[in-house]
Amino acid sequence: MQAFLNQKTITAAFILLAVAFPILTQNNYFIYIVTLSFIWMIGVYGLNLLAGYTGYLSLAHAGFFAVGAYSLGILTVKAGINYWAALVLACLITSFIGLLIGLIALRTKEHFFAIYTLCVGYILYLVIYNWESITGGVRGLIGIPAPSNIGPISFQNPLSQYYLVLFFLLFTILMMYRIVHSLSGRTFIAIRNSEELAQTIGISTMKNKLVVLVLSTFFAGLAGALYASFIRFIGPDIGYITITFDLLMYLLVGGIGTLAGPIVGTLLLVWVSQYLQFLQDYRMLIFGPLLTLIIIFYPRGIVGAIYSWKMKLGKKAKRTSDRGKSSGHDKGTGSMAEKKVEEG
Amino acid sequence: MLKVTGLTVKYGSFSAIEDVDIEIGKGEIVVLLGSNGAGKSTTFRAISGLSKPSKGKINFEGSLIGGKSPDRIVQSGIVQCAEGRKLFPQMTVYENLIMGAYVHRRKKTQIKQAVEDVYELFPILQEKKHDTAGSLSGGQQQMLAIGRSLMSHPKLILLDEPSIGLAPLIVEQMFDVIQKINKDGTTILLAEQNANAALKIADRGYVFESGSIVVQGTSEELYANDAVRKAYIGA
Numbered sequence: 001m002q003a004f005l006n007q008k009t010i011t012a013a014f015i016l017l018a019v020a021f022p023i024l025t026q027n028n029y030f031i032y033i034v035t036l037s038f039i040w041m042i043g044v045y046g047l048n049l050l051a052g053y054t055g056y057l058s059l060a061h062a063g064f065f066a067v068g069a070y071s072l073g074i075l076t077v078k079a080g081i082n083y084w085a086a087l088v089l090a091c092l093i094t095s096f097i098g099l100l101i102g103l104i105a106l107r108t109k110e111h112f113f114a115i116y117t118l119c120v121g122y123i124l125y126l127v128i129y130n131w132e133s134i135t136g137g138v139r140g141l142i143g144i145p146a147p148s149n150i151g152p153i154s155f156q157n158p159l160s161q162y163y164l165v166l167f168f169l170l171f172t173i174l175m176m177y178r179i180v181h182s183l184s185g186r187t188f189i190a191i192r193n194s195e196e197l198a199q200t201i202g203i204s205t206m207k208n209k210l211v212v213l214v215l216s217t218f219f220a221g222l223a224g225a226l227y228a229s230f231i232r233f234i235g236p237d238i239g240y241i242t243i244t245f246d247l248l249m250y251l252l253v254g255g256i257g258t259l260a261g262p263i264v265g266t267l268l269l270v271w272v273s274q275y276l277q278f279l280q281d282y283r284m285l286i287f288g289p290l291l292t293l294i295i296i297f298y299p300r301g302i303v304g305a306i307y308s309w310k311m312k313l314g315k316k317a318k319r320t321s322d323r324g325k326s327s328g329h330d331k332g333t334g335s336m337a338e339k340k341v342e343e344g
Numbered sequence: 345m346l347k348v349t350g351l352t353v354k355y356g357s358f359s360a361i362e363d364v365d366i367e368i369g370k371g372e373i374v375v376l377l378g379s380n381g382a383g384k385s386t387t388f389r390a391i392s393g394l395s396k397p398s399k400g401k402i403n404f405e406g407s408l409i410g411g412k413s414p415d416r417i418v419q420s421g422i423v424q425c426a427e428g429r430k431l432f433p434q435m436t437v438y439e440n441l442i443m444g445a446y447v448h449r450r451k452k453t454q455i456k457q458a459v460e461d462v463y464e465l466f467p468i469l470q471e472k473k474h475d476t477a478g479s480l481s482g483g484q485q486q487m488l489a490i491g492r493s494l495m496s497h498p499k500l501i502l503l504d505e506p507s508i509g510l511a512p513l514i515v516e517q518m519f520d521v522i523q524k525i526n527k528d529g530t531t532i533l534l535a536e537q538n539a540n541a542a543l544k545i546a547d548r549g550y551v552f553e554s555g556s557i558v559v560q561g562t563s564e565e566l567y568a569n570d571a572v573r574k575a576y577i578g579a
């Protein structure tokens with residue numbers, strides 16, 4: 001019960017802080033960085049659903065991110081479609097391509113799936129790079145419009161864009177929360193646990209994996225589309241493999257297969273990267289070993305580490321309180337265990 | 345109810361079972377006996393759809409199910425409780441049970457009733473319903489695995505070595521429960537190495553040896569068969 005309240009307070013505090021942040025800093029550069037982080041988070045959540053909860057490590061997500069970004073760019077710049085319609089279409093197009101790729105890719109497993117999607121991601125990049133007439137090739141697309149006005153609300157300035165992206169982030173988190181705590185979520189976790197066991201109890205694993213891939217790429221596409229309308233310029237490099245590794249790194253550091261992981265990992269690493277920018281690509285010399293250490297010692301990232309630490313504390317507290325009364329023992333461990341599942 | 349004819353299953357080019365014929369009538373308990381690697385689990389995998397038969401027919405209540413996908417087979421009323429108590433260790437006992445009713449996921453009241461039925465069969469599971477499955481003892485895990493299989497309301501349940509690694513007293517309880525499940529209307533196909541205990545509750549049995557059936561008959565016949573006694577009962 002206490003843990004539950006705790007979770008609620010943390011969520012409320014996060015939302016409050018996120019809403020108040022621009023007013024507190026008044027610094028446009030900070031607002032810009034945090035907006036960008038929010039966009040990445042949406043993509044990381046998409047990746048988390050597939051890699052974290054279902055156990056299928058996709059290395060094509062930068063490709064899907066780019067598909068979302070380019071779909072929005074092309075639809076608004078070249079086809080002149082209304083921004084909001086283009087945003088919805090961009091997500092759907094990305095999901096649809098995800099579905100087509102999934103029909104083949106999901107017949108492979110584990111490292112084969114990772115390698116296969118690595119190739120898929122690279123192919124998506126190559127298509128974008130070479131299909132000049134549509135994508136603009138190396139030069140990319142410029143002049144992507146900012147989100148068009150909704151009634152009196154305009155999205156031309158950084159502040160309103162910040163809140164728009166925050167809105168989509170909260171939407172994403174809410175969706176993830178609902179999915180993970182539903183039977184579908186448990187079905188995905190069952191597949192991660194053991195695909196064969198999932199089949200034995202009657203789960204159609206292929207169908208469920210396709211659903212996950214469609215959802216996962218939907219959010220990658222959403223992140224890409226928001227990126228395009230926020231930066232207003234896109235080039236093929238947003239589909240390059242390094243972006244996939246960035247997303248993956250945010251996820252691993254924050255906590256793969258946890259709900260708070262994508263927020264924690266992305267904020268932390270984007271922030272640190274800003275401070276290490278003077279090191280340029282050499283900053284990987286710091287991130288690389290750090291990442292290795294985290295994977296070895298905290299396979300579920302920072303969030304996972306905090307949870308196991310809290311569970312240890314909880315057990316200790318329970319042991320001392322149990323000295324007085326011996327009943328209620330089962331309940332204590334039970335709710336703790338439940339908690340773990342909920343987060344996991 | 346279930347009729348397997350000429351079933352052959354290969355792992356690569358190696359035939360794990362060859363030309364197996366098995367028949368199970370409604371309401372029976374039938375046991376497959378055989379030592380390690382004889383082919384009992386492979387037969388189960390073929391019936392439950394996890395392995396594709398390379399030859400032969402599997403007929404369940406008049407329709408051919410050989411080669412169908414596992415989820416379709418569960419829907420048609422056959423569920424396997426695999427060997428080695430495979431559970432979802434991070435999920436609670438209750439959540440494991442709910443997952444077992446996956447094919448009936450929209451029938452909320454039926455699921456509720458099924459959970460109650462399983463708790464009645466295994467009261468310890470109700471006591472531990474909020475504990476994670478991974479924290480249970482071996483015997484409790486086996487009970488949960490069987491309970492979870494029952495959640496899908498199977499007509500036929502395949503139990504793969506439910507007694508393995510359990511203390512003799514627990515084994516006895518386990519077989520009592522299996523008998524009870526059968527009395528409540530579920531047909532049972534059992535794989536066992538513990539022939540002594542299994543033949544006590546089974547109606548009929550088949551003896552596997554390196555992938556083929558070598559002896560078959562009623563429990564009394566098998567119990568009286570010298571070769572079977574020597575190999576599997578040790579008396």
Ligand SMILES: Nc1ncnc2c1ncn2[C@@H]1O[C@H](COP(=O)(O)OP(=O)(O)OP(=O)(O)O)[C@@H](O)[C@H]1O
Pocket residue numbers: 355360378379380381382383384385386387427537
């Ligand atoms: N996945 C697999 N790949 C290759 N060979 C396998 C595989 N699974 C089983 N076998 C082989 O098939 C044969 C039959 O194995 P099976 O598991 O059906 O035996 P079993 O009767 O269930 O034995 P046990 O009592 O040990 O569970 C064995 O020779 C085994 O080595």
Ligand SMILES: [Mg+2]
Pocket residue numbers: 384385386427504
């Ligand atoms: Mg076996």
